[in-house]
Structures are given as structure tokens and as C-alpha cells.
Amino acid sequence: MTTPTRDEVLRAPKVLLHDHLDGGLRPATVLELAHEIGHDLPAQDAEGLGRWFRDAADSGSLERYLETFDHTVAVMQTSEALARVARECVEDLAADGVVYAEVRWAPEQHLAEGLSLDQTVAAVQAGFDQGQEAAGGRIVVRQLLTAMRQGARSREIAELAIAWRDRGVAGFDIAGAEAGYPPTRHLDAFEYLQRENAHFTIHAGEGFGLPSIWQAIQWCGADRLGHGVRIVDDIEVGADGHARLGRLAAYVRDARIPLEMCPSSNIQTGAATSIAEHPIGLLTRLQFRVTVNTDNRLMSGTSMTHEMSSLVDAFGYDLADLRWFTINAMKSAFLPFDERLDIINGVIKPAYAALAAPR
Template identity: 75%
Template sequence: MSEADIRPEIRALPKVLLHDHLDGGLRPATIVELAHKHGYDALPATDADDLGRWFRDAADSGSLERYLETFGHTVGVMQTADALRRVASECAQDLAADGVVYAEVRYAPEQHLDGGLTLEVVVEAVNAGFRDGEEAAGGRIVVRALLTAMRHAAKSTEIAQLAVRYRDQGVAGFDIAGAEAGFPPTRHLDAFEYLQRENGHFTIHAGEAFGLPSIWEAIQWCGAERLGHGVRIVDDITDNGAPGEKLGLLAAYVRDRRIPLEMCPSSNLQTGAADSIADHPITHLKDLRFRVTVNTDNRLMSGTSMSREMTLLAEAFGYTWSDLQWFTINAMKSAFIGFDERLDIINSTIKPGYAALMA
């Protein structure tokens, strides 16, 4: 499905996005321009349309090596303060154009130091870019950053401290990302314990490429408030779709505690967590009343947007406006900003936007 196939009504819906990677959502034309400006000569194509197709084809290839290569190119052109500021601004503007009214966009500051920047300069440049983008979008969107530490590296506590230091300047929380297998979240326990002492918010990528042990550690050892993806929680549910369905202790805990699942359907297909949109467990988990949210993950690599994700789900599962509103309010309830701010966006923007369509 192309962006041109999306119904205008879905594009206009107010949306909330909790799981989106800054380095996974660049405009192809921007990559080409930044590569030329900063002397990055490793791009596989220098025409923006060709480059966009290359990113999607590489992500769809089934090859983890090619998929990871895509991020080498986006991060490769994000090594200066001006590039980071531009990419962040365009991110906010693109999301606003897609009807997103609140977004938490994550990135790993440690991946943007090759050009001599400091961690602080990286964060300040991205924050400035988000503010630029909000202003350019006419105040139709609020964007907050999540600072990500890489699971295979040793900077997690330093990045967590950075998240706390900048939490009053547009940083809403912390995350860890990277290969789950072999790099459990407990490797970064010091960072999570620090954040808990400092009343900081954090989510953890868990239950995407690896199964229940990753989810269990993220929640019970590390104290994750949300699960990045979390799709493998279905492995703890027996008799799927049948009467008498039984939740295991972990699945029941996740549901009972209302721990949000940051689900990214199109991305999950690319990583093998589901075979098709129709086979994705998101509706099964919705029917069981887990706190499910819909997200994009990497808009460039998946060739997607929030409107496209919602359209794909609506077509596959027959979702109504009420269903899409349910996902959206779930996400807003789960955001890492203050309760009053969340409630205001729900009551002043999300509910009126859906009410107008449902009427």
C-alpha cells in the first residue's frame, strides 16, 4: 500500500506515536543532500527516489546484514549539529502532516559522535530541531525525545544521566535498543536503578526478536514502564482464539498492570515477528484487552506512516473509528509526560477529532 492509497479521513485523524526511531525516518532527499554537504560518499544511490526504494528493498530482503546496513547510511549523515537539527525538524513536520498530535521519537546519542560532537551537543541539537519542527507545523504537534542506549555498548548509565539532565528540555525518557539475543536488559541494571531513583521514565525494547525471558527481565528485573514491541507476549497465551483461553503468569501480569505494548506491525513483518498483517497478534491482544498501541518504528525502512499502519490494520481486521480511537487513547495514556498534559490532549484534541468523524 502506498501513501497515495490512504483515505483522507484516516490521514486527518489525531494520532499518537510512542515508538519511532529518528534515524529510521529520514527523507531520502535529505539523506542525499546531507551526504553531499558533509562528504559522505557511501550511499548506494544518489537519486532520492532510487535511494528510497533501496532502503525499503534492503529492509524487506530478509537479510539482517542488509537491514542493519540501512542505519549505517542514515546515521552516517547525522554526525553534525546542523544535520541533527534539520533531521529532527523534518521529523516533527512529517509527523504533523500525517495527523500525529503527540510523538515520542527515540535516538541513540552515542551513535552521533564520529564527527567530534559531544553527547550534550547531540541532545541539544535534536531538541532544537524538534522545537523548530513544532513551530513550522503551527503548533499542531508536541514532540518529545527518548534517549536510547545500545544494548551491546557500555554507555547506558551515562545516557540515563543525560536523559535526567535534559528532562525539562524536551527529553521524556530512556530506552535501550539493539540485538536482544545475547544482550539481556539486566546488563544495564545500573542505568535502570538510577532512573528509578531519579523518578525517570523508561521503556525497553523486548519481546521482538527474542521471547518471554527478554520481556520478563525487562519488567521484573529492570522495571520497564512500557515494552518496545512486546509482540512475543503471545507465547504465554495458550489456546489462541479458542474458548477457555489461558494467560500465563507473565502475560497476565502485563495485562493486569496495564503495561503498554508499543507494537509496530509493518516492522514486525520485516523482522519475522509476524508473517503478514492479517497474522499479526495485535487484534488478538486487543480482544484480550492488553494495552496495545500502534506505532511506526522506522518510517523510511518500512515505507510507512501512522496513517498507513492504521489503514493496513483497518483493512485486515475491519477496525472502526472507535477501534482506532481506542489505540490512540491507549497511547496517549501511556506517554511519558505529565498526567495533566496527557488528559488535555485526549480531551481537547483526540476525542473531538474522532467525534467529528464518527458523527
């Protein structure tokens, strides 16, 4: 199969499992909302502001990367602002060829102007509903509710996810700096979710190594790993190219635990040095359940088309490889099984078949 062009990558259906709502705002929207509330920004035009976010995120430090969110979260403190950002998120993803997305965000960070947790979720859902309706059925979007791992509200947010799970919320997540904040601090929330037969993912193996991944899976019961890039620390590759998997890496592969990989973001936070040297190449060759994601589209100046195209350039992937990533992601979604099958068989496979057909 021939190497796909960027236009073909854009037209190919894509599935996104790891995307932060507060990391994907349009620079122009940040400017407008900041002006309305008198929030000072480091740049005064959309182009300059977008550049500032990318440069600030290019520090190589996860902690510094997370500081950029001070500005986006500051302008997302009202129902109107949350709904607008959510609607624009859906519009941007649909324009990028995304057919299914789970977008995560932390309700506890959006209470500064008096909103309740329930009101924040309602506002985001209203925006998602508006965006999906405007897209005419071309995209399905669900919320993942995130608790901050340095905070103490994870059980409360888990209960919020359950309260909304039939109204647009697909699951739960924890995020924030990994070092010093192991997922086991939030065991109560995870045990509650398991009792409720609910789905959750955990940021693990990005800023911290194998212990974080091990705890997320074996102590907390994560369905998926947010990033999980450091699982390569448990894989030895010999001079002959043969890979030997340690116990944890073998378990992750055997159990088909999905890895929510975000190549461009990992380079910014220092988890990888380049796309070509990103562990996604090895993990794909070893047939882990690899998925491709954006993480924070504003901070990384990225899109699903950009992420996929970067992998095509670095590893020579063809449409069959991109189809594999996409079906991996759809299989791993927190959507009911029959709905996942409908998207795989009714949208993804036919679209890739049409792209691959001889002209």
C-alpha cells in the same frame, strides 16, 4: 460504526510512542547530506534510495534490518544535520496527523565528528522546537534518549536523559540486537532512573522471546515494552477461540503495561508473517494496552496513517477502534498526567467525535 476511509484515518489524530529518528529520514535528505560529506550510498536518486532502504529491510532478519542504519547515522554527525533531520521529522509527523510523538535516538552514535553528547541532544531539540513552532501547536514532540544494548554507555545516557528531562527529553530506552544482549546488562542505568523517578521503555520481545520481556519488566522495571510482540508466546488459544494466559502475559495485561507495537516493521524483521496474522489482532481482542507505531518510517516505507489503515483492512477496525489505540497511547506517554489529559480531552476525543458525526 462504518469502516473509515484512508482520508479519514489521515485526518484522525494519532499518537506515536515508538519512532526512531535515524529510521525516519527523507530519502532526498539522506542524498543531500551524504553528498556534502562524500558518503557513498547504494542509490543515487531519492526514489531509488527509498526503495533500497525498504528492500534491504525486508530481509526477515533483525540484524540485517539494523544494517540499513549505517547510512542514516553516517549523515547525522553534525549539529546542523541533526537539527535538520529533527525538524523534518516533526514536519512529516504533523502532516500525517500525529498530535503527540516520542521520537527516540541514540546520542552515542552521533559523536564521530566531535560533538559531545550534550551537543547532540541540544541539536535535536533545536530541530524539534523549530518543527513544532512551524506546526503552530498542532503537534507536541518529545525526545527519548536511547542507549545501545551492545554498548557500555547506558548509565551515561541515562544521566543525560535526566539532565535534559525538563528541556524536551521525556525518557530513556535501550535498543539494538536483543539476542546475546539482555537488558539486565544495563541494570545500573535502570536502577539510577528509578531512583530519579524517571520513565523508561525497553526494546523487548521483538527479536527474542519471553525471557527478554520478563527481564525488562521484572528485573529492570520498564514502564513500557518496545514491541513486546512475543508476549503471545505465553498465550494459548484453544480450538474454540478461548485464550488462556500464562503468568507473564497475565501480569502484563493486569498491570496495563503498554505494548509499543509496530506491525509493518515486525513483518520485515520476521516477528510476524503478515498484518492479518500479526499478534496485534489477538492482543487487541484480549484488551492488552496495545498502541500502534511506525518504528522506522524510512525502512518500512510507512506512516501512522499507513499502519492504522493496514489494521483497518486486515481486521475491519472502525473509528472507535482507532480512537481506542490512540487514547491507549496517550495514556501511556511519558508526558505529565495533566498534559496527557489535555490532549485526550481537548484534541483526540473532539476530533474523533467530529469524524464520527453523521454527514
